[in-house]
Amino acid sequence: MTESRLIDKLGNLRKQKSKVFCAFLTLGYPNLGATEKLIKAFDREGVDIIELGFPFSDPLADGPTIQYSSEKALARGVTLRDAFGLAKKLRRQGCRIPILFFSYLNPIYRYGIRAFAKKAAASGFDGVIVPDLPPEEETGFQHDCRRYGLAQVFLVTPTTAQPRARAIARKCRGFIYYVSLRGVTGARRNISADVRRHLAVLEKDTDKPVLVGFGVSSPKQAKFLSGLSEGVIVGSAIIDRLRKSSGKTGPAIAYIRSMVRAVKS
Amino acid sequence: MMKKTLPDKRGYFGDFGGRYVPETLMRALDELTNAYRLVRKDSNFQKELREYLEDYAGRPTALYEAKRLSAVYKRARIFLKREDLCHTGAHKINNTLGQGLLAVRLGKKRIVAETGAGQHGVATATACRVFGLKCVVYMGALDIERQALNVYKMRLLGAEVRPVYSGSRTLKDATNEAIRDWVTNVDDTHYLLGSVVGPHPYPAMVRDFQSTIGDETRGQLRKKRVGLPDYLIACVGGGSNAIGFFHTFLKDRGVRMIGVEAAGKGVNTREHAATLTKGFPGILHGMKSYLLQNRDGQVELAHSISAGLDYPSVGPEHSYLKDAKRVRYVTATDRDALDGFKLLTEAEGIMPALEPSHAIGYLKRLMPKTKKSESVVLCLSGRGDKDIDTVKSLLKT
The missing domain is CATH 3.40.50.1100 (Rossmann fold)
Structure with missing residues (x-):
């Protein structure tokens, strides 16, 4: 059943002392067929977890890259039904990679939070990340996610005070998403200096895996950050490659290969 | 009968309100809520604000x-x-003087704001002059066309007006961009929201x-x-x-x-x-x-x-x-x-x-x-x- 696919995967990776690599894709960018193809290719290349971003009209935690892919996907008319349909199709075909549903709250709220949790889990999603939903709000959704076996992952950031970070870590299922910077998503040249210290504190407070995301783009950064944590999450840098190659998937897949190699070596 | 104590502690008016923001902003919202709770009862703050409202804004x-x-x-x-x-x-100055004074109390050096018609932008740029704060105003590219006069005024007042080209290129998108700026610069920046919207405490604070x-x-x-x-x-x-x-x-x-x-x-x-x-x-x-x-x-x-x-x-x-x-x-x-x-x-x-x-x-x-x-x-x-x-x-x- 669903979230166990994620939790088992993370458990096995830890046993093998392997770092975790999580890749983000925008559903429907460059198109739905490409999203399906990319998920399968990423699975083959050794990506451990897929974070599938549902496009939203007002993605206020995202930088220009993911704003762009979201706008394009929405212009193609992507809906929640497409997200459920894709997950179902992948599972039917035997694809076992854990897939997290990433979405701003409003599309979930409009669908109905309980109905969403039920449908997402039944379709084959393993977890959910909602960047504009702090753990204080819509606590009913947490119960619904547990009930249907959907792992809810919350974010911890450099501005999160330690007692709060500890409480958030307790609420996370699967892993903890550590945001490496103050700002929105998007590739950055430099990693902020206080990441090492924050991660050291956070890892003392929890035995759940901590994955680092936001701003990760080069294999060197990925290797450095996964050395300080249990793994990395990469998003905008993938979308950038899809955009530069006018939607061809080859360069993005080659990039993922180099990233996985950097993190796993 | 209307309860006088709304919003509740979590910023709810009945079913509405709350704080649905990226985690990065939670600490800043807590700080703002606490600071605002203090100045509400601080007679020095209230006296100073009243002087600005009367002698400067014309109340x-x-x-x-x-x-x-x-x-x-x-x-x-x-x-x-x-x-x-x-x-x-317009009435916008009532709020920008209040929040401007509060930003000074919070030790913030920089203000970001969104604007639609440009009235809140002008009022914010004006308050930033009075309180010596750096001012960045986000404005939809479409609104910049519609409200050229206010854009010029903001620039005369020393504000940096940043056009927003995403989405509908209006107030909604300017607000997204102001929030993104705040997430990035939260340590030294106060987000001076112009209406009774946004996460708690803004709807209550701007109302007051x-x-x-x-x-x-x-x-x-x-x-x-x-x-x-x-x-x-x-x-x-x-x-x-x-x-x-x-x-x-x-x-x-x-x-x-x-x-x-x-x-x-x-x-x-x-x-x-x-x-x-x-x-x-x-x-x-x-x-x-x-x-x-x-x-x-x-x-x-x-x-x-x-x-x-x-x-x-x-x-x-x-x-x-x-x-x-x-x-x-x-x-x-x-x-x-x-x-x-x-x-x-x-x-x-x-x-x-x-x-x-x-x-x-x-x-x-x-x-x-x-x-x-x-x-x-x-x-x-x-x-x-x-x-x-x-x-x-x-x-x-």
């Missing part, structure tokens, strides 16, 4: 009995609360800064021996002038309140901004409130002749007051607003901004239901200088 603003306008309908007496007489031309409108109105009506008004009417975009105007009267059961939303080309077209009339509860910009959205939860574009009402959501307290049936929310079209503009200009020699022109435009439906012995007070939230080009292109006189 109290007049309450004017519009006899010639009343004569058009021959029913209730109509009074205008003259927020158009405020420094910078704007409540001076209603508080003065109450005293002025007493002085004119009118007593409590029978009707209050104000336009609602985000809803700050309306909340500031209504708030003190919410507990007075006999006072009927009407919020006028922008119906654009009509509520049955796709081009309107009538959030409370046509929207559904949803989450945008850190709050739960009524929201114009499609069946898939994507936010729909708002439309109004007035950039200041061109917003697909509304303050959470308005959503609450609608569901509690304490305030009646109605609509006026672009056409009604132009009629309202023309009417007030010709009857009283006062050119209203296109935002309150919606409330004036609604009078033709409200006034026939009123009695001669009754009183109607309309919040004239801003003056029309900024809209003259728009009016000129549409009114063929």
Whole structure:
């Protein structure tokens, strides 16, 4: 059943002392067929977890890259039904990679939070990340996610005070998403200096895996950050490659290969 | 009966409000909430703010009995609360002076703000001059075209105006971009939100800064021996002038309140901004409130002749007051607003901004239901200088 696919995967990776690599894709960018193809290719290349971003009209935690892919996907008319349909199709075909549903709250709220949790889990999603939903709000959704076996992952950031970070870590299922910077998503040249210290504190407070995301783009950064944590999450840098190659998937897949190699070596 | 203590501790007005923001902002919102709680009771802060409001912004603003306008309908007496007489031309300055002073207390050096019509942008840039703060204003590229005069004013005032090209290129997108800036620069930056929207504590804090409108109105009506008004009417975009105007009267059961939303080309077209009339509860910009959205939860574009009402959501307290049936929310079209503009200009020699022109435009439906012995007070939230080009292109006189 669903979230166990994620939790088992993370458990096995830890046993093998392997770092975790999580890749983000925008559903429907460059198109739905490409999203399906990319998920399968990423699975083959050794990506451990897929974070599938549902496009939203007002993605206020995202930088220009993911704003762009979201706008394009929405212009193609992507809906929640497409997200459920894709997950179902992948599972039917035997694809076992854990897939997290990433979405701003409003599309979930409009669908109905309980109905969403039920449908997402039944379709084959393993977890959910909602960047504009702090753990204080819509606590009913947490119960619904547990009930249907959907792992809810919350974010911890450099501005999160330690007692709060500890409480958030307790609420996370699967892993903890550590945001490496103050700002929105998007590739950055430099990693902020206080990441090492924050991660050291956070890892003392929890035995759940901590994955680092936001701003990760080069294999060197990925290797450095996964050395300080249990793994990395990469998003905008993938979308950038899809955009530069006018939607061809080859360069993005080659990039993922180099990233996985950097993190796993 | 209205509870006086709203919002609750978590920033909820009934089912609406809250804090739906990226985790990075939670600490800043806690700090802001605590600081605001302290200055509310701090007599030095309140005294200093009052001095700025009186000596700088020109408060109290007049309450004017519009006899010639009343004569058009021959029913209730109509009074205008003259927020158009405020420094910078609208009620927005009440809030920017309050938050500017608070930002100084918080030790912030830099202000970011969003603006639609440019009124809040100008008021923010102005407050930043007074308090010596760096000012960055985000404004939709479309609004920059529509409101060139205010853009020029902001730049004269030393603000950096950053155009926003994403989405509908209007207020909604400018707000997204201001929040993104705040997430990035949260340590030294205060986000000076311009309406009773956004995450807690903004809806409550901005309401309190704007409540001076209603508080003065109450005293002025007493002085004119009118007593409590029978009707209050104000336009609602985000809803700050309306909340500031209504708030003190919410507990007075006999006072009927009407919020006028922008119906654009009509509520049955796709081009309107009538959030409370046509929207559904949803989450945008850190709050739960009524929201114009499609069946898939994507936010729909708002439309109004007035950039200041061109917003697909509304303050959470308005959503609450609608569901509690304490305030009646109605609509006026672009056409009604132009009629309202023309009417007030010709009857009283006062050119209203296109935002309150919606409330004036609604009078033709409200006034026939009123009695001669009754009183109607309309919040004239801003003056029309900024809209003259728009009016000129549409009114063929």
